[in-house]
Amino acid sequence: MAGTAYVIGTFDTKAAELNYVAGLLRAANLPVVTVDVGTHMPAADADYSAEAVADYHPQGRTAVLNLGDRGAAVTAMTQALLGFMAARRDVGGMLGLGGSGGTSIIAPAMRGQPIGLPKLMVSTLAAGDVGPFVGVHDITMMYPVTDISGLNRLSRVILGNAAHALAGMMRHAVPVQADSRPALGFSMFGVTTPCIQQLTARLSNDFECQVFHANGPGGRSLEAIAGAGLLQGMVDITTTEAADHLLGGVCTAGPERFDVVARTGIPWVGSCGALDMVNFWAPETIPSQYSGRLFHAHNANVTLMRTTAEELQRIAAWISAKLNASSGPVRLLLPEGGTSMLDAPGQKFHDPAANAALFAAFERHFLVSDSHKLIRVPHHINEPAFVGVAEQHVRAVMARA
Template sequence: MKTIAIAGTFDTKGEEYLYIKQLAEELGLRALMIHTGVFEPAFQPDVSNREVASAAGVELDELAAKKDRALATEVLSKGLEKLVPRLYQEGKFDGIISFGGTGGTSLVAPAMRALPIGVPKVLVSTVASGNTAPYVGTSDIMMIPSVVDVSGLNSISTRIFSNAMFAIAGMLLFEADYEPEKKPLVAATMFGVTTSCVTEARKYLEERGYEVLVFHATGIGGQSMEALIEAGFIEGVLDLTTTEWADELIGGVLNAGPHRLEAAGRNRIPQVVSVGALDMCNFGPADTVPEKFKDRKFYHHNPTVTLMRTTVEENEQLGRKLAEKLNMATESTVLMLPLGGISAIDVEGQPFYGPEEDRMLFDTLRRQVDRSRVELIEMDEAINDPAFAGAAAQKLIDLMQAAKA
């Protein structure tokens, strides 16, 4: 019999969680009740709030005496983040569900994110229809809008809660019979303007027995890839599209944070890196572009995406940053420069064609990259040329084979 962990503040929401527990049992699931509130629960949980607080190194009575809700949420969240993965590893549950407003969502989400990808995670929340990135991060949490407040049972909340339970019950009770062939996993980064390159490289790798996971370089894509590398899923990285660094340094909307391009080097995972789409910084609709950029060169990709050409000065900055990250690696790292153009619109006759800007990027990388750590390969072709894609894919294969030798 499968077990579902039900996490929440049972001191004020006993009615809702008892309903969920009853429904879980009617569906043939065991329920592991985890109390995340500060005060005494409305019913006896399987995992007490004292255990949650203790996992964070704090005594619950001391926490309650301070009467500081923000502090309590922070402490209990940290405790739950440590406790929940441990309970999962001990085989105490198979999936997890929770319900809450902003506080409850913030408290439980880190614990869900700490669970492995593939473990069913459902979070019914009042903030599920807004910006969910702070809660979901790079995980596979399924967030469901609560529609009404998570407070008591009514004709709307009961239907939403029931649907959420039916959803996670389906995840737990039904498993696919299909077991894919185990192949070495390669992560690749792609953007619309590097699609031809990555598609060709992916085909090349798949024909030679590799499975390729493609990540769209839109900020969360790069973060997700880095997280999977850290988690040990990936055996090789084809990071041909590093455009997220342009957004990070210049102020675009698709940045992946300051630790992008670190995981492979830190974990000694073979990586082939290029400068795909560093000719652009991304914004939303044209009227959302900051005023300070009004005199720059733009390309309106579609009504909701506006691209801004990077300048000579920005390309020097980008070259320094990429070199800094690549120099963190100790082995199995190659940087490939497509001298003919770094995106589909950075070739002769296209709107972002910029020989001077690209030259600065290339020259900076040539100066700043530590050749004792990083192999530098230059090719005359543009990044979307099949010859460049094939060479990058084969180089990664060579690195992965050498790493196993």
């Protein structure tokens, strides 16, 4: 155990609850400081007052407190807390309590802390879409069931569980293991799992293999880790998130997918994994413009749509423009035998004509150079022969890097 537990919230409305969890953390023999991020009434019982936090706003406390506009005050306090937490040198863990305003203030400060540092947010928003608050960081969100408005027989148990969870994470920190192997980040979907499992098995003696689920958040996580300098190379076999971004699917990683490759020049070896599909939820959620298309029910809640030749040409142009901007080594492998489990002979999405249009579009738009190579591979993406080619290029690129 190292560092101090920071208990953060709006003491003008939640002082009793915040002091309760702080007391439980102190009872667990952890050093604790409390931080007030309220923007209205002054509160005297926090170790760091709202005024002390507000002083970290670039324009000072007057830009944060007593503004009269709650939305503006919350936005300003969010910026101030980011600066306040960035200046701390003893943070061992963070525990926040909040509703919509408190969560909006505290979550960005948690995202500003290193991955691996314990971060737990008890939020009334935790039963909904927490993506905007968590981003691609390791924030634990806990739903308090009741509002955070007074201590009672239920809230004491839930808030107590939160305090003890943070204490457990801080007191039983997982030791960081030294590893001299270069770290590689892999993208994988269910339909490209055989490829990635074979490839990581071949490479794991010489590289630390970190696999990311190409479901939107997974792609953003892969790129965030790469952008933070925690990867030495990317093995981006499964680029399906590009299809979802361009065609309105639910597994989009957003318009910035692949930008880290251009920004950092990180060595990149990738392919067209699962570009044969766009992901939607249950059939009734599929946009009406896609009626009559070829679909596959992955399960009761996930429906896959086969991409067309025209769509694939658009996707290839978009990916190529991203990769062309990289100053680092790039190897783009085109699996002529198919791009996923469903895109194989006898399977529902097998469409050689559509794939031919995809590969031809890559050849038109991808700029080949001494450092950027386009390689046609006459095998299916999940076949051992394709995996062997991928391994060869990963090792060659990483040897040069």
